[in-house]
Amino acid sequence: MSHIDKDNAPSLTLIRFANLLGALVIVIATEEGHRTSYRWHCTGCLTERLGRELRVNREEANTHAGTCRALPQPEPTT
């Protein structure tokens, strides 16, 4: 049985929603061997949820985007 390194597993951004003030809420798929896990996170308030089903993640991310008022994170300055 092979070990899946979740920190280095290939991930793909599938869906991007904008919250009420423009911060992105992103649904991400990660390949874990024969399985794909899904998660979403809000780049405004930094909420994150894990799940196995794309449908559930999409609905939760969309619902969150419709209620979250967190501003986008500031751009790092150099």
Ligand SMILES: [Zn+2]
């Ligand atoms: Zn949020």
